[in-house]
Amino acid sequence: MLRRLHATAAGLILLALLLGAGPGLASAGERPAKVAVFPVQNLSGGSVPADEIRQVLIDRLAAGGVSVLDDGALEAFMTRRRVRYTAGIDTATADALRQETGVDGVVIASVELLSDLAPPKVALTARLVSIAAAPVVVWADDVGMAGDDAPGWLALRLVDDYQVLLERALDRLAGGLVTYLTTGETGPVREAASKFRPKMSYRKLVVEPGRTYSIAIVPFVNVSGRRNAGEILALLFMRQLSTFPQFRVIEPGVARRQLLDARIIMEGGLSLSDADTVGALVEADFVLGGRVLRYDDYEGAEGRTGVEFSVVLIERKSRRVVWSSSSYNDGNDGVRFFERGRSRTAHTMATQMARLTAELIAGRER
């Protein structure tokens, strides 16, 4: 009898752990039934086939049985409402879109890197924002690939055609999105290598079990040579933090609107008053920002990748820094034999660095 009780208790604990360890994004009620696919955001600094990427996403969603708002209706709405910024959605636009077109979700994809020089490289991020109520990120994923990530024996698996690589990347993103929209399930969390842990950190954060905290993420201050690196890092943190059940990430478009309305320009970084203003306007418990010092990619077969950033998390209630960390990694870190473990895109490093930072913020120790 006692043994059976123990087994039941162990089973319940295991179940609880599994539920807690899962991506645990939105509840089923927040899973949109009809979505609009916004124009693709280009953060690469070069030209990208944004329309093609968007069309592929729409086709995959439609093929997966997801109801997608047609182009004509979306374009008419954007013209009517004079929507110029499509890399996010604010509360007013979300309300209007929901009322006028009947959609309750918006898909926003961003291209971070697209290099067609062999071996090609691709880095994409996509998120699904529920607009059933206040805009909130309910699903997010990212993918970074290089043609020589896994060349295999005699380089037989080397990918030279960037269209092939882009298709693989889009397959993975769209596949995950369709699965979420149809079943509510999110894919398994990709574990990050421990070498990508923050090199130094400070944490004075109390995360009560069972409570959900809202986080607003503002663009990082970019002092690196890479264009749009601040937005890229903010997106990666949005993507990683949204997988934790204890955090509810406010749609970056909402935070951006409030920054514009309050005429806040964060030249030197996130200040306490900025955090207070933004946090109060979007009803966030925490505001996350930071600085990007390095975000290096390379084209072709040889080069070095490197990512360096610092993160600061400010609690609105106490107006104090509750998390601060510095992360830096080189693409060759920890590489010993045959380039095994080498990071060929800054994205693959940055997403793991953001993942491990988010884990530590959430209080999840390895």
Place this chain on the structure above:
Amino acid sequence: MKTTLRLVPIVLALLAVTAPVCTAQVTDVYRDPNMDFGSIQTIAVVPFANLARDQVVADRVRDVFINRLLSTGAVYVLPVGEVARGIARLELQSPTSPSPEEVVKLGALLKADAVITGVVREYGEVRSGTTTANIISMSIQLIEAGTGKIVWSASSTKGGISFWNRLFGGGGQPVNKVTEEAVDALFEKLLGPPQKGR
């Protein structure tokens, strides 16, 4: 036994040669004997002056410095954005080297007990013949916000081309690692041995 004794001076000489490689050199330490350092609870770190070639260096070292200082748990460090806001509001012409009056005003505005200024004198790769290694040289000043008086000051140098680098080659430690060690050495002088971040 005799052989062992004969080896002692050689070992000591080797240790003397390699010692500067293993530890950062903290020099020119000044500590105000009348200052109660326990009264400092909140610190504002203003942008560091940069005398190195790379423009991002001062930001990089400042970030490392702030995070190391926070992770000691000894004091609270204001976020860089808050300090930038204070500098902008006071319209400081030279935020890297504020005058005592400006420090007092900045401290009052930010509610900081002390202000830290710094100079990165050298940062990056140094070369000697075919050998290269990373080096950092920096100095820090802790200024009491109430009076604008310097209460602690020190310089730290870490890295460079060592005896072993010359002998066997190699590029020394990564520059970020060198930076961390130089900052740690400074904190050791200020606060005692570093308590690494959680």
